[in-house]
Amino acid sequence: MEQKDLREWEARCIQEEPPACKAGCPLGVDARGFVLAVKDGNPVGARAILEKNMPLAGIVARMCEAPCEQYCLRAICGGSIAIGALECLCVEAVPPRGKPLRLPPRPKKVAVIGAGPSSLIVAFDLAKKGYPVSLFHLQDGPGSWLRNIPETILPGEVLAEELERLARLGVLYRRVEALDESPWAEGDFDAFYIGQDDRLAEDLLVGLGLPDVVTFSLGKSGWFTGGLSAEDDEYRFITDVSQGREAAVSIDRFLQGASLTAARVALRHGKTDLYTPLENIQFVERLVPRAANYTEDEAKREAARCLDCQCLECVKSCVYLKEFGAYPKTYARRVYNNSAIVKGSHSANKFINSCSLCGQCEIICPNDFSMADLCLDARRTMVKEDRMPGSAHWFALEEMRSARTEAAVVRHAHGRQSSSSLFFPGCQLAGIRPDQTLRLYEYLQELEPATGLWLDCCGAPGHWAGEEKEFAVIIRDLEQIWLDMGEPLLLVACSTCLKMFREFLPRITLASVWTVLAERPPKSAKPGVTKVLSDPCTSRHDQKTQAAVRTLLEAIGQPLSPLKNSGELTECCGFGGLMESANPDLAKKVTKARVEQTDREMLTYCAMCRDQLARTGKPVSHVLDLLFADTSHGATEPSVTLSARRINRRQLKNTVLESYAVGQSIPAAQWEGLALHFEDSVSAMLEERRILEDDIRKVLYQTKQEGSSLVHGEDGSRIASAKLGQVTFWVQYKEDNDLFTIQRCWSHRMTVVGGTV
Amino acid sequence: MKLSFLPKDMDWTCELCRQKLQPGFVELHYAGNVFKVELPVCPQCSRVLIPEELAVGRILEVEQLLEDK
Ligand code: SF4
Ligand code: SF4
Ligand SMILES: [Zn+2]
Numbered sequence: 099m100e101q102k103d104l105r106e107w108e109a110r111c112i113q114e115e116p117p118a119c120k121a122g123c124p125l126g127v128d129a130r131g132f133v134l135a136v137k138d139g140n141p142v143g144a145r146a147i148l149e150k151n152m153p154l155a156g157i158v159a160r161m162c163e164a165p166c167e168q169y170c171l172r173a174i175c176g177g178s179i180a181i182g183a184l185e186c187l188c189v190e191a192v193p194p195r196g197k198p199l200r201l202p203p204r205p206k207k208v209a210v211i212g213a214g215p216s217s218l219i220v221a222f223d224l225a226k227k228g229y230p231v232s233l234f235h236l237q238d239g240p241g242s243w244l245r246n247i248p249e250t251i252l253p254g255e256v257l258a259e260e261l262e263r264l265a266r267l268g269v270l271y272r273r274v275e276a277l278d279e280s281p282w283a284e285g286d287f288d289a290f291y292i293g294q295d296d297r298l299a300e301d302l303l304v305g306l307g308l309p310d311v312v313t314f315s316l317g318k319s320g321w322f323t324g325g326l327s328a329e330d331d332e333y334r335f336i337t338d339v340s341q342g343r344e345a346a347v348s349i350d351r352f353l354q355g356a357s358l359t360a361a362r363v364a365l366r367h368g369k370t371d372l373y374t375p376l377e378n379i380q381f382v383e384r385l386v387p388r389a390a391n392y393t394e395d396e397a398k399r400e401a402a403r404c405l406d407c408q409c410l411e412c413v414k415s416c417v418y419l420k421e422f423g424a425y426p427k428t429y430a431r432r433v434y435n436n437s438a439i440v441k442g443s444h445s446a447n448k449f450i451n452s453c454s455l456c457g458q459c460e461i462i463c464p465n466d467f468s469m470a471d472l473c474l475d476a477r478r479t480m481v482k483e484d485r486m487p488g489s490a491h492w493f494a495l496e497e498m499r500s501a502r503t504e505a506a507v508v509r510h511a512h513g514r515q516s517s518s519s520l521f522f523p524g525c526q527l528a529g530i531r532p533d534q535t536l537r538l539y540e541y542l543q544e545l546e547p548a549t550g551l552w553l554d555c556c557g558a559p560g561h562w563a564g565e566e567k568e569f570a571v572i573i574r575d576l577e578q579i580w581l582d583m584g585e586p587l588l589l590v591a592c593s594t595c596l597k598m599f600r601e602f603l604p605r606i607t608l609a610s611v612w613t614v615l616a617e618r619p620p621k622s623a624k625p626g627v628t629k630v631l632s633d634p635c636t637s638r639h640d641q642k643t644q645a646a647v648r649t650l651l652e653a654i655g656q657p658l659s660p661l662k663n664s665g666e667l668t669e670c671c672g673f674g675g676l677m678e679s680a681n682p683d684l685a686k687k688v689t690k691a692r693v694e695q696t697d698r699e700m701l702t703y704c705a706m707c708r709d710q711l712a713r714t715g716k717p718v719s720h721v722l723d724l725l726f727a728d729t730s731h732g733a734t735e736p737s738v739t740l741s742a743r744r745i746n747r748r749q750l751k752n753t754v755l756e757s758y759a760v761g762q763s764i765p766a767a768q769w770e771g772l773a774l775h776f777e778d779s780v781s782a783m784l785e786e787r788r789i790l791e792d793d794i795r796k797v798l799y800q801t802k803q804e805g806s807s808l809v810h811g812e813d814g815s816r817i818a819s820a821k822l823g824q825v826t827f828w829v830q831y832k833e834d835n836d837l838f839t840i841q842r843c844w845s846h847r848m849t850v851v852g853g854t855v
Numbered sequence: 856m857k858l859s860f861l862p863k864d865m866d867w868t869c870e871l872c873r874q875k876l877q878p879g880f881v882e883l884h885y886a887g888n889v890f891k892v893e894l895p896v897c898p899q900c901s902r903v904l905i906p907e908e909l910a911v912g913r914i915l916e917v918e919q920l921l922e923d924k
Contacts, residue, residue, distance in 0.1 A: 445922045487922030488886070665858035787911075808876065808904055817904065828905065846910040847918050851882040852893070853901035 099475065104434040105602045110467045115372035119181060122169035122368035124159075124340035127151045129166050129181050129634035136184050140395075145192040148185060153222040153343070156260045157244065158192060159185040159214070160252050161335045169368030171376065172405055177384035179404050180392075187392050192485060200267055200636035201228035206353045207283055209281040210234065211302070212293030214242035216325030217334055218264065219342030220349070225267040227350055232270045234281055235296075240264075240271055242296040250390070272612035278302045287347045288320065295325030295338045313358040314345040340365070374407040412459035412467065414665065417688045418677070419459065419469065422449050426459070426467045430821040433476045437483075446487065451490045452684050455562055455675030456635035461666055470675070473674045477564025488824060491563035493788045494679040496823070497744075501525035501555035502572065504764075505747035507754055508552040508579055511543060517550030517586040521611070524592030525555040529743035530705040532750040533721040537729040538611070541620055542589060550583060553751055556595040561602075562676045573602050579813060580606055589614060589733060591635040593704055594674075612703060615725070616646040616653070623654035623725045626733075630661040630696045632711065633668040636702035641665070645723065647703050656724055659698050671702075671710040675768050678710075690714055709737035741784060741791035769799035776840040789843045795821065796836055797827050815841060821849065859893040860913070862906040869897035876904055883914070903905040 099107075115121075128147050135144035149155050164182030172179050208224050209606045210217045213235035221231045233240060240261055244252060265271065271751060274280065278299035292298065292306065299513060309316050316323055324341030327334040348358050371583070385400040387393070392400060412426065413419040422429065429449070436446035445829050453473040460468035481485040507524065508516045521542050523535045551755075557572035579602075580588065589813035590596045591611045599606050631651070633644050644665055663669050669692050672678055672685035693700065693716040700718040702708050712718040717733035724730070737744070744833045752763035772795045801818035808817040819828040826849070830842040859878075867876045879896030881903050882889055893906040905914070 442924075443920075447923050487919070489922060491919065593924045805870055807870045807903065808867045808902070809870050810864075811868060811875075816870075817867070819905075826905070828907070828910065830907075842907055844907045844910040846905060846914045848883045848885040848890075848914055850903050850905065851884055851889075853896040854879055855882045 099437055099479070101434075104430060107430035107434075107467075107472060108427050110465045111409075111425060111430070111463075112201075112371045112465060113409045113427055114424045115370050116366070117372055117374070117732070118169040118171050118368050118370055119166040119407075121177070121366040121370040121372075121479075122166040122334060123151075124155075124165065124193060124365055125151045126342045127166075128402065129170075129179075131189075133179055133181060133184060133401045134186065134406060137397060137404060141188055141192045144184075144188050146195060148188065149195060149198075153219050154260045154264070155340075156189050156256050157215070157218070157252065158336075158339060159189040160191070160256070161247070162242070162339075163333045163336050165333050165336060165546060166368075168317065171374055171407055172403055174376065175326060175379045176382045180384055180400050182399060183387070183392055184397055187394075187397050190391075193396065194263070197266060197637075198222075198226055198263070200226055203230065203268075204353070206288040206348060207232070207286060208289045208291065208353075209284075209287040210291045210293060211281055212291075212296035212298055212325065212753050213240035213279050214243070214293050214295030214325050214338065215244060215339040216295050216342030216345070217242075217293030218261075218292065219339050220293070220324070220346045221264055221269045222267065223343060223346035224349060225264065225269050229350075229353065230268060230270070232272050232281070232287070233264075234272050234274050234277060235835070236277065237275075237324055237788060239273075241292075257408065262282040266558060279800065285814050289353055290321045291342075291345055291349065292316075292321065292323040293325045293342070294323060295327070295833070310358075312344070312362065312364070313348040314341055314350055315352070315358060320352060322352075372404065372407060373409045373411065375411065376405075379405065392561040412462045412465070412469075415457060415667075415669075416461055416469075418452055418454060418684060418692050421684055421687070423451075426463075426469060426472075429469065430472060433472055437476065437479055447480070447487055448681060450480070451487070451680035452677055453675050454635065454670035454672070454677040454688065456670035457638050458536065458635070458663075458667060458669060466494045472677070474562070474564060477562075478566055481564045486564065490680045491559065491565075491676050492679070492824065493740075494559040495565065495568075495677045496564055498555050498557065498559040498653045499523070500744060501553075501747055502557075505529075505751050506554045507751045508550065508554070508583060509581070509754065509758060510550040511548055512758065514548055514550075516548065516584050518548040519546050519582055519589050520550040520552050520580070520586040522552045522554070522556075522590045522592075522595060524590070524595040524705075525553075525703040525747065526594075526743075527591050528553050528750050529747045530709050530738045531720065531722065531729075531731070532746045532753075533729045534720070534726065534731075535750060536753070537726045538722060539590065541726070542611070542614070545614065545618055546582075550586065551754060552579070552583070552588075553747070553754065554579070556592070556598040558594045558598050561598065562674075577603055593634040593640060593643065594706075596640060597778070598696070610640070610643040610646060612643050612650060612721075613646040618652040619650055619653045620725050622727045624727055625654055625656040626719065626724060626732075627653075627699060628657040628659050629701040629719065630659050631664065632671070632702045632707060633664055633693065633702050634702065634707050635668055635670040635674050636670055636704075638666055643686060648760065651701075651721070654724060656701075658701075659696070661696055663695065671704075671705050671707040673710050685710075693718075713737045727789050739781065739785055740788060744790055744792055772798055773837050774840055775837055780840050780843070784843055787845060789845055792824060793827050793845075794829050794838075794843060796822055798831070858891070860906065860909045861893060861895060861906075862908070865895055867895060867904055869900060869902050871900035871902070872897055874899050876902075879903075885918055886924070888921055890917075 117130045167178040170178030208229050208231045210221050210233045221233045225231045276299040307317050314324050322345040325338040325347045327337045382403050432446045450473050454759050456471040560569035574789045588608050672689035678685040693714045703721045708720045719733045755762040797820040800820045817830050825845050827845045832839045876895035881894045
């Protein structure tokens with residue numbers, strides 16, 4: 099990922115855009131953060147948030163007319179949050195936070211002529227930046243019209259205190275007879291601010307001209323102005339304050355010799371790209387204080403009406419996005435940093451490899467942010483740069499390779515030299531439900547006798563793992579097989595295979611078996627109790643198949659109850675994108691979250707989904723269980739172990755070969771014949787550690803051949819080990835009359851070299 | 856990586872050499888890194904025992920650390 103790609107990714111996720119209230123504040127106060135702090139009973143934190151953007155908060159919070167409230171999204175459901183009143187209460191309750199920080203002194207001097215609100219802000223902002231500021235005011239003292247505000251709104255004491263704070267920042271008050279050009283005549287100042295929200299002398303005003311509306315600079319170089327609101331303006335105070343702030347920004351830039359306009363962020367007037375869903379919001383009316391002002395308790399209740407405007411839409415629906423504690427914009431940064439880093443830990447590897455690539459976020463996101471694309475791209479880069487953790491996808495890739503070799507076979511129907519259709523069940527259906535695979539094949543042949551059978555894997559694991567080279571070879575190979583079979587119509591059972599073929603082999607003519615079955619449901623079909631249908635995540639964009647499955651279920655009389663995230667919004671079972679392989683703990687959470695969305699039995703048309711979901715103990719059926727009574731499996735049947743899947747696939751291939759001609763099957767390897775025995779706890783250990791019975795048999799066979807076990811001195815246990823591919827496996831066992839009772843198994847990827855006593 | 860991983864139970868004999876395993880030094884290699892550790896070794900044929908706790912504990916941890924380096 100290049101820096102510019104990162105920017106593009108970041109720009110897509112609008113979660114960091116300001117909420118409407120903040121966008122509606124001319125000072126950019128984080129009103130959401132402020133209101134939420136009030137709600138949480140943290141007034142000190144709330145004041146700190148105010149002071150971050152609000153100058154002279156004691157005055158401004160009391161006087162601001164709260165234009166932000168016009169934009170507050172709560173408005174449509176009971177009225178906007180009383181942000182202004184809450185701010186007022188906050189500054190009354192909490193004293194200011196000590197002395198404001200001041201940057202080191204700078205040499206250039208500023209004259210502020212006039213002492214109205216806008217001038218006070220200019221003085222405050224520039225004094226903080228380290229400029230020596232002289233503030234020229236009339237006889238009655240700084241503050242101008244603020245001095246006439248009723249005590250109940252702005253107590254004289256508060257005004258005096260804030261003016262005192264300004265003085266402590268180094269602002270020099272200079273009382274003059276008239277606010278005229280005389281400071282300029284002093285020849286001592288580098289910039290001038292004319293605050294028009296005070297009684298300026300006529301001769302100063304004449305010839306001042308109009309300021310630039312963005313920078314508030316005047317025709318004369320180094321001269322700026324503000325405080326231009328009419329006395330009856332609804333937002334007179336805050337507008338003048340805002341003009342003071344903008345002028346201060348310009349003066350600072352001017353004194354530093356910088357451009358007044360470059361990269362200057364315009365006021366947003368409430369405009370924001372933040373997306374906030376407003377459905378399901380309960381109407382709650384704005385709380386009217388019983389006395390003049392809110393009590394602390396009333397304030398909390400009023401603040402609690404805040405919607406906490408956020409997007410996070412994708413995060414709310416995705417266990418994976420929640421798990422890593424942030425949202426796509428920051429995730430894009432993590433992914434970028436992970437590849438930019440040369441030395442040190444690639445701490446986002448696991449994050450990148452944990453995404454199920456299911457594509458739900460892209461559908462939900464108002465800007466189509468696709469974590470799948472982001473993560474897949476990152477995985478490909480990791481593979482290319484040879485820094486993909488070896489263990490991340492190892493098991494799934496080995497599964498794929500096994501399914502593509504020892505378990506793969508393609509044949510025309512018995513006694514035929516060609517196929518008009520070719521059934522492609524996919525490696526998961528073949529491994530998990532070999533009996534149903536054959537049963538379905540039989541039925542498809544009833545419908546169309548010239549239907550061939552192709553047991554293979556579509557290569558999805560290679561694609562998901564980012565192994566582009568290996569995947570490209572697989573795709574070419576699959577295409578060649580299809581061509582060699584005479585380009586038949588491919589009948590595909592698995593949603594993942596369908597997706598892969600569609601995306602990478604568009605030449606192949608395809609149909610989903612489910613659309614075929616929807617047209618001709620088998621007679622033996624029997625409905626079960628009401629279930630909810632979980633679409634596989636790889637069917638997300640395949641509305642045709644999703645609809646066909648529903649038509650089929652309706653035709654056989656299967657009652658369905660709705661499931662919230664279905665169809666285009668469906669969720670991953672925990673296997674997709676090899677999440678299971680890279681982050682098994684997270685996959686468990688994903689699976690659990692999915693089954694918890696319903697109290698009913700579940701139904702699916704992906705064998706992997708079925709076994710994944712059923713692992714939680716949830717009753718889950720495969721649609722094939724309803725279609726063919728003679729090969730039906732119970733909804734509570736335990737999931738097929740990894741070991742059994744491997745063996746099932748090989749056996750299925752042999753059954754198929756045998757059915758063509760007796761004696762055609764592949765003879766079993768010698769290690770396959772070893773008789774194993776283990777307790778359930780050991781089976782669970784194998785499953786957890788991803789050790790196959792095949793591996794154990796190979797290790798034992800090899801060790802036996804060499805006579806190279808380790809033998810325990812007391813109980814006669816033995817330990818065998820062998821390196822098979824990248825992994826070294828260890829088996830602790832007892833042998834009795836050619837029966838191996840397995841006690842423990844473990845493995846590691848480190849290789850052992852040498853060994854000297 | 857801590858250097859010694861001798862299990863409590865050292866009562867293992869090499870079937871081939873009929874020799875009891877003894878504390879010895881072994882090199883473990885991963886992702887271009889080498890660790891020299893003390894493990895039970897056959898004094899004759901150098902066969903090594905990697906105990907289960909080590910494989911699923913420290914070794915796994917270090918493997919993952921190195922994979923993310
Ligand atoms: S509801 Fe809360 S966050 Fe949303 S605009 Fe209103 S004050 Fe801001
Ligand atoms: S849905 Fe997610 S990715 Fe899209 S803008 Fe919202 S937080 Fe960002
Ligand atoms: Zn030996």
